[in-house]
Amino acid sequence: MKIVVLIPEMKEAVREIKARAKTVGFVPTMGFLHEGHLSLVRECRKAADATVVSIFVNPLQFGPKEDFKEYPRDLERDARLLEAEGVDFLFYPEASKMYPGGFKTMVEVPGLQDKLCGRSRPGHFRGVCTVVLKLFHIVQPDIAFFGQKDAQQALIIQRMVKDLDMDIDIRVLPIVRERDGLALSSRNTYLNAKERQAALILRQSLVEAERMFEAGERRAGVILARMRDLISQELLARIDYVAIVDLEELDPVETIDRDVLVALAVYIGKTRLIDNTVLKERKKG
Secondary structure, eight states: OOOOOOOOHHHHHHHHHHHOOOOEEEEEEEESSHHHHHHHHHHHHHHEEEEEEEEEOOOSSSTTTTSTTTTTTHHHHHHHHHTTTSEEEEEEEOHHSSTTTHHHOOOTTTTTTTTTTTSSTTHHHHHHEEEEEEEEHHHHHHHEEEEGGGGHHHHHHHHHHTTOOOOOOOEOOOOOTTTTSOOGGGGGGGOOHHHHHHHHHHHHHHHHHHOOOOOOOOOOHHHHHHHHHHHHHHHEEEEEEEEETTTTOOBSSOOOSSSSEEEEEETTTTTEEEEEEEEEOOOOO
């Protein structure tokens, strides 16, 4: 595995791959890798001739009071994990090169970026779209992989790629969970033992939503009320949002008569965690 720091060097490596008529697969990450990231890497290796993984803790997607400086980082560990998975290139650019002095261009997807997580994290998805589009231009992937845990992010990137006529196949892979159901996240490392146990309430509330839906409940408000009630019983939990929205525009639905996303963000202590599930309406006939 080759570690590349400079943008021109990464571009040249990709040019050489494509000159041999080989495909490039790409997994963008912020590092501190876990099994969720590695599941994307494995699928990428199956699907493409060459695999590029980026590690870049993107300052543009963190608000002024968020955890940019504290966000966990361990390049040596990450590099060992990626090399063991057979990754071809680890792209590890510096922020000063990604955003040099005078950098002004921002990328937005209005209407999708301002809902759910975007409400409590203004500017977050503008930062995500800007860095992802820039990485796409540098790496020139044929296929790029994202996780369903960040469902809103995945939907926004899919829309960005579609709207800008980019020839990139965006593949969104299932959430990877711990045995007890907690969705894997780099931010789980912030949790102490009591908070780690309390964090299970996110998945438990989603399982309850799935149970109610399978039992025939189609009133979104009834399901949401039950979820909020469950979460409120956990003393260490504080709800940011719990929502049931459509999969196109992320607008709230009152009656579940099509596939919907059930998404939530909950603070466990000081740590904000997200999770989601998709409820699929069975087609008649």
